[in-house]
Amino acid sequence: MSDVLIADDHPLFRDALQRAVLAAVPDATVHTADSVPALFALIESLPDADLLLMDLHMPGARGYSALAHIRGQYPGLPTIVVSGHEEGQIARRALAHGASAYIPKSAAVEQIVEAVRAVLDGDVWLPHQLVGGSLELKADEADVAARVATLTPQQFRVLNMIAEGLLNKQIAFDLGVSEATVKAHMTAIMRKLGVSNRTQVALAASHLDVEKEAFPGVSQEG
Amino acid sequence: MSDVLIADDHPLFRDALQRAVLAAVPDATVHTADSVPALFALIESLPDADLLLMDLHMPGARGYSALAHIRGQYPGLPTIVVSGHEEGQIARRALAHGASAYIPKSAAVEQIVEAVRAVLDGDVWLPHQLVGGSLELKADEADVAARVATLTPQQFRVLNMIAEGLLNKQIAFDLGVSEATVKAHMTAIMRKLGVSNRTQVALAASHLDVEKEAFPGVSQEG
DNA sequence: GCTGCCATTCGCCAAAGGTCGAACCTCGAC
DNA sequence: GTCGAGGTTCGACCTTTGGCGAATGGCAGC
Numbered sequence: 001m002s003d004v005l006i007a008d009d010h011p012l013f014r015d016a017l018q019r020a021v022l023a024a025v026p027d028a029t030v031h032t033a034d035s036v037p038a039l040f041a042l043i044e045s046l047p048d049a050d051l052l053l054m055d056l057h058m059p060g061a062r063g064y065s066a067l068a069h070i071r072g073q074y075p076g077l078p079t080i081v082v083s084g085h086e087e088g089q090i091a092r093r094a095l096a097h098g099a100s101a102y103i104p105k106s107a108a109v110e111q112i113v114e115a116v117r118a119v120l121d122g123d124v125w126l127p128h129q130l131v132g133g134s135l136e137l138k139a140d141e142a143d144v145a146a147r148v149a150t151l152t153p154q155q156f157r158v159l160n161m162i163a164e165g166l167l168n169k170q171i172a173f174d175l176g177v178s179e180a181t182v183k184a185h186m187t188a189i190m191r192k193l194g195v196s197n198r199t200q201v202a203l204a205a206s207h208l209d210v211e212k213e214a215f216p217g218v219s220q221e222g
Numbered sequence: 223m224s225d226v227l228i229a230d231d232h233p234l235f236r237d238a239l240q241r242a243v244l245a246a247v248p249d250a251t252v253h254t255a256d257s258v259p260a261l262f263a264l265i266e267s268l269p270d271a272d273l274l275l276m277d278l279h280m281p282g283a284r285g286y287s288a289l290a291h292i293r294g295q296y297p298g299l300p301t302i303v304v305s306g307h308e309e310g311q312i313a314r315r316a317l318a319h320g321a322s323a324y325i326p327k328s329a330a331v332e333q334i335v336e337a338v339r340a341v342l343d344g345d346v347w348l349p350h351q352l353v354g355g356s357l358e359l360k361a362d363e364a365d366v367a368a369r370v371a372t373l374t375p376q377q378f379r380v381l382n383m384i385a386e387g388l389l390n391k392q393i394a395f396d397l398g399v400s401e402a403t404v405k406a407h408m409t410a411i412m413r414k415l416g417v418s419n420r421t422q423v424a425l426a427a428s429h430l431d432v433e434k435e436a437f438p439g440v441s442q443e444g
Numbered sequence: 445g446c447t448g449c450c451a452t453t454c455g456c457c458a459a460a461g462g463t464c465g466a467a468c469c470t471c472g473a474c
Numbered sequence: 475g476t477c478g479a480g481g482t483t484c485g486a487c488c489t490t491t492g493g494c495g496a497a498t499g500g501c502a503g504c
Contacts, residue, residue, distance in 0.1 A: 152450090152451060152452085153451090154451075154452070155451090162421065163425070165417065165418075165419060165421045165422035165425055167419065167490070167491090168490070168491070168492095169490080177452085177453070177454090178453075178454060178455090179454095179490090179491095180453075180454045180455060180456090181452070181453050181454060183454095183490095183491070183492060183493085184452080184453075184454080184492095184493090184494095185452085186491080186492065187492060187493060187494090188451095190492085195387065196387075196492095197387060197389065197460090197491085197492085198420075198421055198491070198492085199384065199387045199420055199421055199424045200387035202421045202424055202425055203385070203387055203424055203425075203428055206425055206428045374480090374481060374482085375481090376481075376482065377481090389460070389461090390460070390461065390462095391459095391460075399482085399483070399484090400483075400484060400485090401460090401461095401484095402483080402484050402485060402486090403482070403483050403484065405460095405461065405462060405463085405484095406462095406463090406482080406483075406484080407482085407483095408461075408462070409462060409463065409464090410481095412462085418462095419461085419462085419490090420461070420462090
């Protein structure tokens with residue numbers, strides 16, 4: 001029996017992925033999450049899961065940071081990245097960040113089945129139309145990814161909230177801890193990333209984004 | 223007689239561009255700058271210049287922010303963007319940000335001559351191999367660019383230093399003003415960009431980068 | 445059980461960031 | 475010339491941030 005984790009914030013697509021996984025592995029047990037925090041809770045409750053399919057764009061983390069972190073914390077968990085982007089560049093970056101396969105959301109069920117079986121057999125899989133090209137990351141990006149992988153789960157949550165431009169006070173409220181605690185995590189994050197202030201943390205995190213989002217979520221009447 | 227401005231931080235390439243411009247317009251007066259601050263000083267001293275050729279990657283501003291700002295401050299100055307990138311995506315983004323032409327650094331002198339003459343005639347020019355594709359920017363990016371265009375010169379300098387992760391104290395020293403002044407500029411920048419803290423300013427600025435640089439310049443021994 | 449390690453938590457204090465009000469200057473409009 | 479708008483500058487004051495030391499609790503190894 002196989003435990004398969006699916007993380008996507010789009011319910012319809014989550015169901016479609018689930019059906020595709022069951023078509024590939026009829027006796028699989030599928031667990032789903034709709035956000036990065038939920039995904040991490042899921043992984044912790046099922047540390048011996050056999051496969052993870054995750055979207056690159058979910059509440060709680062944009063881009064490759066969640067992937068980098070998972071690869072660092074759970075190197076034994078094969079991961080298939082699912083994304084709405086068709087570009088081969090993004091697919092190859094996902095593989096360079098440690099994913100075992102990349103599936104564009106336009107893929108047919110047969111392709112997903114093929115990918116799931118390949119990864120469960122220990123192979124790496126790419127859709128035919130995206131094969132080819134270099135697998136190398138810029139030294140910069142690989143460096144950031146390696147450092148993000150060393151963050152603890154709580155530090156990682158804080159990192160993503162910093163990357164949304166939130167204040168320590170807001171982060172503390174969301175996490176249900178005191179502001180002092182968030183500051184302690186900040187200090188640890190800055191040490192691990194090798195930078196010296198919050199702005200540089202945010203910039204480093206932004207380098208792992210797939211695409212740049214214009215404005216951080218600000219709920220004010222400017 | 224035509225005044226032509228050339229901004230590039232690579233001396234050899236700056237000279238090559240100068241020769242190409244003179245080949246295209248023999249009676250042109252060429253003025254050069256090797257950084258964004260020098261370029262702005264140049265523009266201010268020659269407000270009626272006829273043409274600007276600028277690199278996208280220079281000390282003082284990475285990416286499209288300098289272009290966006292110049293287009294906002296001096297809409298009458300035709301601008302040719304020069305860059306080491308070959309991707310059509312970057313060329314089209316440059317045009318979408320208001321450039322009149324895009325020249326990859328691999329271009330032949332004849333192509334540069336052709337581009338310069340076309341732009342001086344009021345045309346838009348792209349190398350043949352890059353023609354085609356969409357000219358639209360993501361709404362996000364266009365929004366940030368429009369806001370950056372409203373910044374005053376000094377505010378723009380401060381913005382770029384924030385995007386490098388510098389402290390107010392360091393910015394104040396570099397600009398030769400007091401820390402209080404930098405803070406006042408910060409307040410104005412945040413208002414114009416519609417955000418509420420320094421981290422969000424840095425993130426907004428990073429969306430105008432051509433490529434993401436991993437770590438801000440930190441001079442510390444971690 | 446005991447020990448050491450580390451993630452998480454927190455209070456306190458110093459440093460950096462951000463707002464407000466105001467002065468000075470330039471430049472274009474009247 | 476006079477006026478007003480806006481860019482640049484600054485000091486005073488409050489808020490946010492970041493470092494340090496320390497307590498707690500889980501967990502692996504002895």
